[in-house]
Amino acid sequence: MSDKIEPGVEESFISHLVELRDRLVKACYGLAIATALLMLWPGPSAIYDFLAQPMVDSLPVGSQMIATGVISPFMVPMKVTMLLAVLLALPWILYQVWAFIAPGLYAHEKRLIAPLVISSSILFLTGVAFCYFIVFSRVFKFINAFSPTSIHMAPDIENYLDFIMSMCLAFGVTFEVPVVVVVLVRMGIVSVEKLKAIRPYVIVGAFVIAAIVTPPDLVSQFSLALPMWLLYELGLVIAPLFVRVTQAPDTVD
Template identity: 70%
Template sequence: MSQQEPVEETFISHLIELRDRLVKASIGIAVVTALLGFGIGPSKIYDLIAAPMIAAMPVGSKMIATSVISPFLVPMKVMLLFGFILSLPWVLYQMWAFVAPGLYAHEKRLVAPLVIASSTLFMAGVAFCYFLVFGKVFAFINKVSPSSIAVMPDIENYLDFVMSMCLAFGCAFEVPVVVVVLVRMGLVSVAKLKEWRGYVIVAAFVISAIVTPPDVVSQFSLAIPMWLLFEIGVILSPMFVKATTAPEEKAD
C-alpha cells in the first residue's frame, strides 16, 4: 500500500491540475466572448460574418431566417465561435502548461514554438478563408446561378457553411506543424517527403475537393496553400530538429 499511495496521489494531483487548466481555459473563452458581446454585440458580429455573402448578392438582398429563434440563436453561436478563435492562444497555452512540468528542456523548446505556430496558423487559415476565399466563391456562385432563382440563403445554413469552411482552412494551415512534428519524431525523413511531393499535391487536391464546395475557385484556394505550406514545412523541419535536439541525441 505504501508504494501505491504515492502513485494514486500523483494521479489525483494530475487530475486536479488538468481540471484547473480546463477551468482556466474555459474562463478565458468566456471572458473573450463576454467582451465581444458587450463591446461589439452578436448582431454586428454576425453582420461581419455575413458581409462577403451580402456583397455578392444583388443590392438590397438579405438573408432569411426559417426558425423563430434563429435571429437570436445564430448570432450567439457566431459570437461564441469568435470568442473561441480569439482565445485559442490562451487555450493552447493551458495545454502546454499542463504537460510542461514533465518535459525535458529540449522538449520544452519543441512544444512552445508549436503552440505559437499552431494558433497563429489556424487563425491565419480562418482569415485567409474569410478575406480571400469567401468573396470569390460567393461571387462565382451568384454569377453562375440562373436568373430565375432568387438567392436568399438561410442564416443557419450559412453559418454551418462558414464554420465548416473556416475549420477546413484552419486545419489545412496546420500542415507545416504536422510535417515538422513527423520529421522531429523520426517517423519520416525530409528526403522521403521530397520523394512524396507528387503524392502530396494530389492528396491536397483530393482533400480540397471533399471539404469544399464543388467549384474550381474554392478547391484551388485550399489545395494550393496546402501544397505551399507543405513545402514550407519541409524547409523548416531540419532547422527545427537541430534546435530541439537534446545533447545526448547529438552525441549518438
C-alpha cells in the same frame, strides 16, 4: 505483495489532479470573459453581420439573407459569438495546457512542444482569416455570377453558418500541413528526402482533397489546394532546422 499505494505517490497524483482542475477552471474563466466581452461589444448581431458581409456583398442590391427557423435570428448570432470567443480565448487556453505539462518536460522537450503549440495555433487562425478575407468574397461572387436570372438568391442563415464553419475548419486544418510535416520528420517516421520524392503525389492529393471539402467551383478548389502545396514545401524547409534545434543532448555513459 501489498497493493497499498505509497503516500508520496498518492499525494503527487492528487496534486496533479488539483493542478489540472485549476488550469481547467482558469481556461473556462478566460472563455467566459471573452464571451462576455463579445456580448457587450460589438454584440452578437454585429458579429454575425460582419461574418455575413461577404455573402451580402455578392447578392443583388436590396437582397437579404433569410431565417426559416423561429429562433434562428437569436440562436445563430449567439453560436457565432461563442465560436469567436473560443478563437479569442485560444491563446489563454493553450497557455493553461502548456503550464500544466511544462514542469514535467526536459529542456529539449520544451523546445519541441512549445513551438508546435504556438505555430499550430497561429497557422489555424491564419487559415480561418485567409478563408474569410480572401476566399469567401471570390467564391460567392463566382457562384452568383452563374446563377440563372430566374432564381432569387436568399440564403438561409443557418445553412450559411454551416457552410462557412465547414470552410473555415477545412482551411484552418489545411494550414496545419507544415506542423504535420515537421512532426513526421522529427519523430523519424519519414525523412525529408522521402517527402520530397512523393511531392507529385502530394500535389495531386491536395487537389483531390480540395475538390472534396470545397464547393464544386475552381476558385475555392484552387484557393485550398495551392496553399496546401505551398505549406507542404514550407514544412520541408523548416523540418531539418527544427530537428537540429530540438535534438536531445548527447548523454555520457
